[in-house]
Amino acid sequence: MSPASQPEIPLSNSGRRHFLAGSVFSLSGVALNYFAGQQRLSAEIPKAPSLVPQVFDTLPKPPHHEPRAKAMISLWMQGGPSHHDLFDPKPEMTKHDGGEYPGDLKYDDRANATSKILASPWKFSPQGECGMELSELIPRTGEIADELTLIRSAHTGVNNHGQSITALNTGRILSGRPTLGSWLTYALGAETRSLPAYLALIDPGQLPVMGTENWSNGWLPALYQGTVIRPQEPRILNLDVPKHLQGEPQARALELLNRLNQRHLSSRPGHLELQARIASYELAAQMQHAAKEALDLSRETKATQEMYGLNDPACAEYGQRCLIARRLIERGVRFVQIFTSNQFWDHHGGLFKSLPLACKKVDQPSAALVKDLKQRGLLDETIVHWGGEMGRLPVIENDGSRDKIGRDHNTYGFSMWVAGGGFKRGYAHGATDDFGYQAVDNIVTHADYHATILHLFGLEHDKLTFLRNTQQQTLTDGQECRVVSELLA
């Protein structure tokens, strides 16, 4: 963005330090904070080091090395999808179905725990040319098997939703740290100036566990907070016009505002700050337009809409969000995360009924997203991630009738998949033990995952730092980890 393309902005009231004291230092914490960073002007070099604010913005920035990926869409499956029933077939369990599990397990819910092995009732079969074995519950995912890197050895090692989410989203089990999306936008900015750099698409249901911390900037400047796209109007708070004022009423209101401001200005000529504020309303109106356009799915062909399942009530809502994610990435957004509702995959009970329904909701749209990105030539530069904070235990929880049976938490070994942006195609990585309890082979921890993602974005996890309280902070925070090169194409 060149300074020349900017509206005339502010003289503040402290003289020669106009720009320093005025627009440059501004950060704002609202949903739209990214714009603040898009609007700065070049600052006069100050005399005094103590007066130099550190300048933050979301302008594009070069990474440490040549990147493979430029954008990322994370499909966040909150609650912990059962890897036993979707991604990680275990013949050994089938043999011992109903028998006593031979080792020790960590339960979350002891009161309803048993040690009876529960083999998956769903069939697995090889998919695509690569022959990756996937469950019949996710047939559409099967169609994109050749695009996927399936990680069957994920591990965070903390058996609670909140902590495991925080580990995978912010690098540590303690809350309050910046999310992956915040780090990426802090490091790389975005390729758009009229849309936020980092967007979170939330479900119409309850917020996921950890609520708004899922897109928190932690102690990074508020500029790098994820901006929420809500499932209903106004879709982006402060950016979207309240419904009753959309269109003509708002135009009329802005017209009146402009008349008032112009009259006010005419008796105060030469006070540039007033002009700057008038211009800022024009810029705000442009942003409203850009966001509206990005969210308008009627601009997509019928074929595309159907590909995402927009014609199927079981998955239409989720499909819309996947399609919006693609449109956002196309327009230069850096990081998009789509959340399922609260504990959507947390099947402590009712597994046989709820799990197929959950799959139905996300299977087709998730696969469509990968196919669509590929056909548009965007997949090479866009990472798609699909996964939650945990998997499930190999034994029955809530023993009783078939309706009640479920599976308890397991963060010691579970599955997730990634595609595009430099990941291998048609590759399954790592393994859990014979009963799918612990990752035993080629374990990928949350820190490994982060180091690898950053690497594909051209960033080195130990060099991407933020100075806070005299300490250089990183996403991986000094934990033992590595770029998992086996995952890379």
Added chain:
Amino acid sequence: MRILSFACCAVAVCLSPILAAEEHVRPEASLTFEKDIRPLLQAACFQCHGETDEVGGNLDLRLRRFLVQGGDSGPALVPGHPEESYLLDRIRSGEMPPSGSGHPLSAEQQQVLEQWIAASAPTLRSEPETLARGLVISLEDQNWWSFQPVQRPALPPVTREEQIAQPLDRFILSRLEQAGFQFSPEADRRTLIRRACFDLWGLPPTPEMVREFEADESPDAWEKLVDRLLADPHFGERWARHWLDIAGYADSEGVTTTDPERKWAWQYRDYVIRAFNANKPYDQFVLEQLAGDEMVAPPYKNMSPEDIDKLAATGYLRMAPDGTMASQLDIDLTRNEVIADTLEIVSGGLLGLTVECAQCHEHRYDPIPQADYYRMRAIFEPALNAKKWKTPQQRQLSLYTDEDRARALEIEREVLQIMDVRKTKLEEFLNRNFQKELDKLSEEERALASAARPLEEKDRTPEQKAVFKKYPSLAITAGSLYLYDKAAADELKKIDEEIAALRQKKPEEKFLRALTETPGEVPPTFVFYRGDHHQPREQVQPAGLSILQQVVPGEIPENDDSLPTTGRRLAFAKQLVDGRHPLTSRVFVNRMWLHLLGRGIVTTPADFGRLGERPSHPELLDWLAAEFVESGWNIKQFIRMVLLSRTYRQSLSSNPEYLAADPDMALFGSSRLKRLEAEVVRDMILSISGRLNTKAFGPPVPVMSDPVGQWVIGIENLSAGRPGPVIDMKGEDLRRSIYVQARRSRPLSMFETFDLPRMEPLCEQRNSSTVATQSLMLMNGDFVMTQADACARQLQAEFQSNTDAIIVRLWELIYARQPDQSEQADTRQFLEEQEATLAARAGKEEQPRQQALANLCQILLSSNEFLYLE
């Protein structure tokens, strides 16, 4: 006994020339070493070439003589021959200063250096033969304007005597006249009242106040208004905000991600508000904040309200971000940071100097040797003792009286009895439920499990272990009881609630977040080599800044025998408010001037040193400082004086020649546009909507995350991070912004959008940006929409269908004036059209007229005339 520092010795040497005038001594030269070159080299080079024991390349750059003499690589300077001067060569090639070690010289600075050498490198004075290591305090440093005693200047003459309302006007007008200008015309009354209410209250005037003021024809109408505003409790709330900025006030510790709350910080906030409202003299105000504890006899029990106030005041020295409770951090480092931040707050806020720059090395710009930093630190170390640290919890001072304590003990005894009952019940519940689980087992397994239950895991037989593994539900504990037997768990919960209710009956225990010394503990203070607390070097004694020794009387005792405490802070504070201190009064009157006129006489209010700006009106600054001290440090009297001045009462200049000649309006020949600060935007809107809750004082109004992650006012109600039902705030959400919790990790989104500063550790001066986010928040934001709606409802209730009356009222509420005819007509038309459009699309529930009115309120609240004061 104060020990003269080596730096002071250096001054002495420097001042006594040893040689008769040499030919390079040419005080008339346009560039001289002392004036133009030495400051450049001090900033860029002295740290390695002169100030420390090891001199790089044996080249000392602190005197011209040493430059000519040179070091290992030969002479650094050949007077008259820039091209042969090694110094210039090394600097130009970018080799010096080495990257990362100092501030490289700019192209202009290099040019200055070259010209100086070309002119044969003149000096102002003769130079000494030798210099001690360390910072040289030169004559130029000693003569620096802000270190000179305040001297009341004579009032300058002006041509337009009739324009003088207050003596201070003469200083402004005489400068304006010299430049060929004069004051802008006086502002009209509604502008004045709006300005004064903003400056003294941070709130808009009510329409009634405006009318009354406009109708008052008495000659002292303005004076009466000013007095009324100064006497109102809102004054303290407005001015406390300014002070809390420089104290770095926060309701949380910061540093770690948990950002623990400071539950009692508000006691200090309330102290500050009370102090401004009571017009506490500034000298007293400073004394109490720096040393309130030393003015009260320990052990600080059963104290009088006055004594409590003094202890509350020391909260000032407890405002720095504080990570010393966090176990994951390096303890020594975090303690050291708290001390350093506290010193920064004191030096930036009270002294107007960046003393903290001398923490690691001699100050690069100001005559503050590194040892000075540690002498100042020694003043605070008996209370901020890094070796015997009081964590934020330990430093809380209970306000319980002996009587309160006795009553509380009594209640705790009752609690113990109930706890016994609870314990028995728990035992019973656990047994009962274990039995239930047993019933599901075979007889054989049952026997094994029963026998194993009292045993620890390691003492169980393999058979027993196997049963427990096979039936994980056998491992029932107090923590998991709720999963088995909800009724039982609920019963225990009820007992817990009973206990909590009983404890509620205890007299409320309030605390102060105070700073106190532990009698008898006086830690030694050392200079830290390169600021590294692991490398203590020579020991130093407490003292004020060396450069002020000659001007500021009094000594700081190591340990005052007449006090239970060391008396260090008390003595330091007394020096500050002695009246002869050249900085205290100048710095504070400059701040008050800044808040009232929108620009400081010194535009860098926290830096009166070399890197700061020089005063635009030095005589005025001194006159104000002298006047302030002589008035008995009377804050309200000072503010009153400024408000009554002609300077303050100007309108916004529309004179293009003046604006072109003085675009920054540094001559104060115009009033100034001031954008409402973050908190004021909110307070003003609440006041206009009629919903402001004026309740004063007490614990802060909490801040929580809304469903999309913005920080908003509200009581957090989360379960596993998910927002639960909204808890009614009972009007607390509508209180003034100064009472909103200032949690470092949760800056209210609305405030942050309007440039709320981050307290790291203090805010010297607020910034004001103009960005589209602000526009979007005003156009579409929840807060503004809600308040606009409330405002519209109220107007409709009051004036029903009388649209014209509503428009007039809105103009009065928001702009403090009446609309003119064309505005009235324009607005009426807008409302009609807007209502028609909205009616066409309205559902059953919606009221188009109400919506149109709310929309109008919102437009006015988004307009420049509302957002800017002039």
